[in-house]
Amino acid sequence: MKETATPVTGSFRCPPILGHEFTGLKIPEYSFWTYFPIGDNWNYEQNTGTLVTNSGSVRFPADLGKNIAATAEAEKTLRRLFADAGMGNTVSHFIQGFKADFDGDGRNEYIFAANHPTPKENGYWPIIEGEGTKDDVGTFSVLLYQDDDGKIQILHSDLRRFTAGPVTFSGGHYNIMDIDHCHTLKLTDIADLNGDGRYEFIMEIGLWEGGYKVVLAQSPNERYEIVLRTNFGV
Numbered sequence: 711m712k713e714t715a716t717p718v719t720g721s722f723r724c725p726p727i728l729g730h731e732f733t734g735l736k737i738p739e740y741s742f743w744t745y746f747p748i749g750d751n752w753n754y755e756q757n758t759g760t761l762v763t764n765s766g767s768v769r770f771p772a773d774l775g776k777n778i779a780a781t782a783e784a785e786k787t788l789r790r791l792f793a794d795a796g797m798g799n800t801v802s803h804f805i806q807g808f809k810a811d812f813d814g815d816g817r818n819e820y821i822f823a824a825n826h827p828t829p830k831e832n833g834y835w836p837i838i839e840g841e842g843t844k845d846d847v848g849t850f851s852v853l854l855y856q857d858d859d860g861k862i863q864i865l866h867s868d869l870r871r872f873t874a875g876p877v878t879f880s881g882g883h884y885n886i887m888d889i890d891h892c893h894t895l896k897l898t899d900i901a902d903l904n905g906d907g908r909y910e911f912i913m914e915i916g917l918w919e920g921g922y923k924v925v926l927a928q929s930p931n932e933r934y935e936i937v938l939r940t941n942f943g944v
Contacts, residue, residue: 820854850869868895
């Protein structure tokens with residue numbers, strides 16, 4: 711018989727203490743510590759770099775290759791996504807690449823994150839890269855998983871074509887002062903959160919004054935799926 715969560719209703723003190731009113735509360739295996747800022751003396755970076763779960767064991771890859779260059783298959787997939795979104799003149803920009811045996815089959819797989827540049831010296835506003843004057847460009851956040859057979863699964867894809875007309879690049883850059891294009895992707899953690907021998911990916915998407923995190927886990931059919939999403943904002 712499958713257990714179901716019992717809604718917790720009524721009033722209770724904060725922070726909550728496990729008691730009679732919480733005896734029926736079911737906490738999912740994929741869960742995160744949530745920070746509620748109160749008053750003026752709160753730290754914006756309070757939970758940066760913190761991974762907290764209620765899992766009995768958390769395992770990280772012992773042999774994780776970092777700063778891995780995008781494979782030809784990943785480059786081809788990203789260019790195809792650009793073309794399908796009417797952004798065929800957009801320049802690829804991979805920001806993260808990792809290699810390890812993520813699914814426990816004894817062979818290495820890859821995970822790649824691609825995002826348009828958002829340099830600090832530009833106030834973190836998005837930049838489109840290119841030369842001359844071009845149309846069909848835009849901003850992008852993409853996460854790709856490549857299995858050991860070379861096949862690519864698109865785990866996340868947010869493509870936003872710049873519709874204000876052709877852009878003229880200066881020094882290889884075009885700055886966009888538009889909050890609709892302020893989206894960034896970062897793979898923050900790779901860990902086996904549920905003890906099944908396969909690694910979950912934790913991805914953070916930053917938006918204008920907010921964003922969200924998701925956990926992607928591999929299903930029995932070897933496809934990664936979102937199993938948890940949590941939002942944040944100011």
